[in-house]
Amino acid sequence: MIIATTGSLQAGPNAPIVYRGNYSDIFPLMREDGYHGVELHIRDSREIDRGKLDEALKRNQLTLTSIGTGAAYGLWHWNIGDHDPEIRKRAVECLRNHMITASPHHSLIILGSMQGRFCDAGSHEEFIYNIEESLYQLDQLAEQYDVTIGYEIMNHYESDFLFRIQDGVHFMETHDFHRIGLHIDTVHMNIDECDLGNAIRKAGSWIYHVHIADNDRFYPGHGHMNFREVLQGLKDIGYDGALALETFYRPESRVCAQKSLQYLNFVLEEVYGKNQE
Ligand code: LER
Numbered sequence: 080m081i082i083a084t085t086g087s088l089q090a091g092p093n094a095p096i097v098y099r100g101n102y103s104d105i106f107p108l109m110r111e112d113g114y115h116g117v118e119l120h121i122r123d124s125r126e127i128d129r130g131k132l133d134e135a136l137k138r139n140q141l142t143l144t145s146i147g148t149g150a151a152y153g154l155w156h157w158n159i160g161d162h163d164p165e166i167r168k169r170a171v172e173c174l175r176n177h178m179i180t181a182s183p184h185h186s187l188i189i190l191g192s193m194q195g196r197f198c199d200a201g202s203h204e205e206f207i208y209n210i211e212e213s214l215y216q217l218d219q220l221a222e223q224y225d226v227t228i229g230y231e232i233m234n235h236y237e238s239d240f241l242f243r244i245q246d247g248v249h250f251m252e253t254h255d256f257h258r259i260g261l262h263i264d265t266v267h268m269n270i271d272e273c274d275l276g277n278a279i280r281k282a283g284s285w286i287y288h289v290h291i292a293d294n295d296r297f298y299p300g301h302g303h304m305n306f307r308e309v310l311q312g313l314k315d316i317g318y319d320g321a322l323a324l325e326t327f328y329r330p331e332s333r334v335c336a337q338k339s340l341q342y343l344n345f346v347l348e349e350v351y352g353k354n355q356e
């Protein structure tokens with residue numbers, strides 16, 4: 080299990096991302112604040128100098144656990160469920176470019192907002208048909224680039240399809256993907272799950288990635304999310320992926336980063352005992 084923080088070259092003040100700025104500036108801060116992993120939120124991977132990124136990761140001994148992709152939906156509406164085949168093609172191509180960035184690190188590509196909404200397709204049925212077709216394409220690409228994809232289970236205000244973990248499990252079990260699993264997020268779970276630990280235990284090895292934030296999207300420890308239940312569930316299924324902090328950067332980036340790590344380590348120690356890792 081690795082705790083990852085989040086970083087982005089550019090992000091608005093309400094985006095749930097901890098560090099903002101050039102990688103060469105923010106990676107040393109992440110490392111100094113105690114992190115070994117980073118989830119980068121990238122709007123278009125073609126804007127990244129991949130050689131420089133790899134070098135900065137290595138220099139700061141950071142693992143690129145995952146790539147967040149939602150900005151491309153917010154900015155350009157690229158999504159894999161859309162009625163317009165050109166938009167679906169752009170979404171798949173955008174995700175393929177992220178896979179090239181992720182490939183040397185075998186990182187996970189997040190499929191959250193880029194799933195699209197029912198209103199982006201002509202009908203519910205068309206939406207589901209489109210995302211199935213796009214997911215099979217993405218699954219093949221993920222195999223080619225040796226990465227994985229996390230289909231994010233998002234709450235019913237932000238998603239129309241698969242907003243409970245058990246629905247995600249059913250979807251995965253009735254398809255034949257090799258590189259796609261579920262990505263869960265404690266903020267979304269707080270809205271649509273009735274039992275945090277059991278939702279995780281029932282999903283078992285379908286859980287590929289975890290976003291961590293308190294119920295109010297602040298750093299863990301700020302609100303009332305029961306992280307003991309979440310981490311106990313992850314322990315019970317033998318989860319060994321990342322816990323990526325998708326939190327607001329309030330009151331200030333490094334304070335939030337330090338408080339997050341301190342609180343998570345405290346709960347991890349309670350759940351796993353002193354010699355966890
Ligand atoms: C994306 O990972 C997500 O969880 C969104 O709800 C945040 O904007």
Ligand code: MN
Nearest residue numbers: 231264290325
């Ligand atoms: Mn999330």
